[in-house]
Amino acid sequence: MKMDALRGLHGTLGLRNVRTYLQSGNAVFEAASADADGHGEALERRILRDHGFGVAVAVKTAKAMAAVLASNPLLGKRGVDPAFLHATFLVRPVGRPSLAGVELPLSKGEEAVLVGDVVYLYCPNGYGISKLNNTLFERKLSVQVTTRNWRTVAALEAMARGEAPGP
16 A cells, blocks of 8 residues: 555544655554554554455554553663564454463574563564564464564654654
């Protein structure tokens, strides 16, 4: 979906000041209601109706995005290069998700830590070749997910605070 179409779609739902980040399908917007789950569900229905494909839409408030940044247990850990950090967002999980008892196919140096509804990943060999992917977490946790690299997470959080995204 083109980003102008994505911005327009948000507008049809009454969402304001819609800004997209790169060509990534990520958008930041203002809304009268802080009902993140309700906005996500409305966006999913509109995308399906107007564009014919079903996608899981994760919506976070600015406060929640700030918490995602602050809660990463891998950030600042010795030997961890932020360029290889990712956040896998669980889309409207039911109950309290847990990785307890889940056997993860970790490659050398990889880590995965679930905090709330976000799995923080460190994939030093590259996310593209890691087995810690959306399909794995959807299967193991029985919830739809979406993953963003750490640079994108930080940029979206800055945009939510009204700042321009970093380089």
